[in-house]
Amino acid sequence: MRVTIRDIQEMKARGEKIPMLTAYDSASARLLDDTGVPMLLVGDSLGQVVLGYDSTLPVTMDDMLHHVKAVVRGSKTALVVADMPFMSYQIDAKQALANAGRFLQEGGAQAIKLEGGRHVANSVHCIVQSGIPVMGHLGFTPQSVNQFGGYRVQGRSAKAAAALLADALALEQAGAFCVVLELVPAALAKLITERLRVPTIGIGAGPHCDGQVQVFHDFLGLIPDFAPKHAKQYASLGETVKTAAAAYMDEVKRGVFPTDKHSFTMDESVLAEVTKTSPREG
Numbered sequence: 001m002r003v004t005i006r007d008i009q010e011m012k013a014r015g016e017k018i019p020m021l022t023a024y025d026s027a028s029a030r031l032l033d034d035t036g037v038p039m040l041l042v043g044d045s046l047g048q049v050v051l052g053y054d055s056t057l058p059v060t061m062d063d064m065l066h067h068v069k070a071v072v073r074g075s076k077t078a079l080v081v082a083d084m085p086f087m088s089y090q091i092d093a094k095q096a097l098a099n100a101g102r103f104l105q106e107g108g109a110q111a112i113k114l115e116g117g118r119h120v121a122n123s124v125h126c127i128v129q130s131g132i133p134v135m136g137h138l139g140f141t142p143q144s145v146n147q148f149g150g151y152r153v154q155g156r157s158a159k160a161a162a163a164l165l166a167d168a169l170a171l172e173q174a175g176a177f178c179v180v181l182e183l184v185p186a187a188l189a190k191l192i193t194e195r196l197r198v199p200t201i202g203i204g205a206g207p208h209c210d211g212q213v214q215v216f217h218d219f220l221g222l223i224p225d226f227a228p229k230h231a232k233q234y235a236s237l238g239e240t241v242k243t244a245a246a247a248y249m250d251e252v253k254r255g256v257f258p259t260d261k262h263s264f265t266m267d268e269s270v271l272a273e274v275t276k277t278s279p280r281e282g
């Protein structure tokens with residue numbers, strides 16, 4: 001039985017922190033699911049960390065569906081949230097609902113996430129009314145990187161902070177079951193968290209959010225030369241991978257790998273027969 005949005009909301013009511021991690025494939029989803037993490041987000045950050053783009057903007061519905069299906073196959077208990085990619089929901093509520101539906105119907109996800117506040121509230125309402133749980137996303141919303149002029153903390157001025165709070169309340173009013181706050185001053189994230197009944201999930205938004213989310217490659221140190229301020233590396237897997245690959249290459253070159261342990265046998269009489277019936281040419 002998977003975690004439900006009700007379980008997530010009850011965690012806030014109990015004052016229990018909500019950890020979320022991103023996942024993009026079946027093997028990593030299985031590892032994370034085994035730890036009991038309650039929510040896995042198939043983020044459109046896959047554009048950068050998996051597909052090698054320099055932003056999330058080129059990611060398509062087909063890209064997302066491909067990875068959402070893999071994460072659903074790899075996990076058993078986590079609530080899987082599928083991220084709506086750029087231009088899959090911005091046109092109108094009809095487009096947003098149709099694409100959100102694909103993530104549940106074809107992808108097997110239990111919820112979707114989309115970016116934006118009051119201007120997407122109507123779409124959020126339509127999606128939720130159709131039975132699809134929606135996670136909001138405010139603050140620095142990566143699909144608007146060009147509008148923001150770079151990767152910047154949002155909500156530092158009184159006007160911007162008030163707008164963020166209004167956006168969060170609008171998402172809650174529209175039926176969002178929780179809201180991600182990205183790159184938001186900790187004090188503002190605290191205020192929003194106190195004002196909302198639904199949980200906030202922070203990334204670069206300080207310790208007062210109801211939950212936290214980290215990107216798979218960031219928290220595992222898989223991209224050694226990239227360490228954003230909001231991320232903490234709990235392992236150095238990038239270095240581990242390089243060390244393992246170097247050891248493998250060394251053993252292959254020296255003929256040390258593979259050994260009998262990694263090889264398969266056959267009956268010697270069969271080999272003798274093949275050698276006899278198929279003599280070497282020339």
Ligand code: KIV
Pocket residue numbers: 022041042043044045046083137180182203213215
């Ligand atoms: O795409 C993503 O991984 C996200 C999280 C950083 C919240 O949106």
